[in-house]
Amino acid sequence: MKKIHYSKFFILPSLLLSLLLSLWFSVLNNAYASNNIAITHGYVKESIPGSDMTAAYMTITNNSANPITLEKITNTNASRVEMHEHTMAEGMMRMREVENITIAANSKVVLQPSGLHLMLFSVEQPFIENSIATFTLYFSNKTKINIQLPIYKYHIKVQ
């Protein structure tokens, strides 16, 4: 009979380590999924000094057989998050608020610079690169998804 003395010293740290790794992986990998909705490639643009607003981008995939609407978004560091779209009017790029964003069945919507995007208003602490921004997304299928997005200084190409 062999006694395994190291087990309790081994299991707890390895559990903690795997928990930390999976948390870190989800932030790094930047992928969240619930009820047929997946959020990927999300990031927030670093605050411009002196400005209390910034923008956020992500890809939202609807893997269900029905359309799903993004109805509301909140951020822990901004008092208001709006959904915006860019339009061309009289040769000028303008943006306007949209009430919601619907993702058709089995398709995706890409929020990206010069397209649909999120605007964060009344930002409390400036968003600084290499930190994390926490959002909650509310969907029409009663799904609420908490996500943590990285903050980047420059725009990245999203798919």
Ligand SMILES: [Cu+2]
């Ligand atoms: Cu905007």
